Amino acid sequence: MKLYIEFEKCCGFGECIALAPDLFRMGGDNRAQLIGDGTVQPAEQERARTAAFACPAEAIEVEE
Template sequence: MKLFIEVEKCCGFGECIALAPDLFRMGEDNRARLIGAGTVDQADEERARTAAFACPAEAIGVEE
């Protein structure tokens, strides 16, 4: 599974970081960024989906 962020849509709420701090970080522009290339280990897939679903701006996508 792979995550992606449409940075221009991000509003900086930080829900993704609160739910999966090892997958997301806040950039200097107060918009979410992926940690690494966005590839998610199978053990972390549920948290990644939860973080994507929780994004109020719908800026996080999931590729299966």
């Protein structure tokens, strides 16, 4: 699984960071950033999906 952020959609709500702080961080522009290249290990996939679903701006894309 791989995650992508559509930066132009991100409004910096931080839901993804609250739900999966090991996958996301807040950038200097107050928008979410991926930690690493977006590849999600099997043990983290459920949290990644939850974080993507929780994004109010629908800025996170999950590629299975």
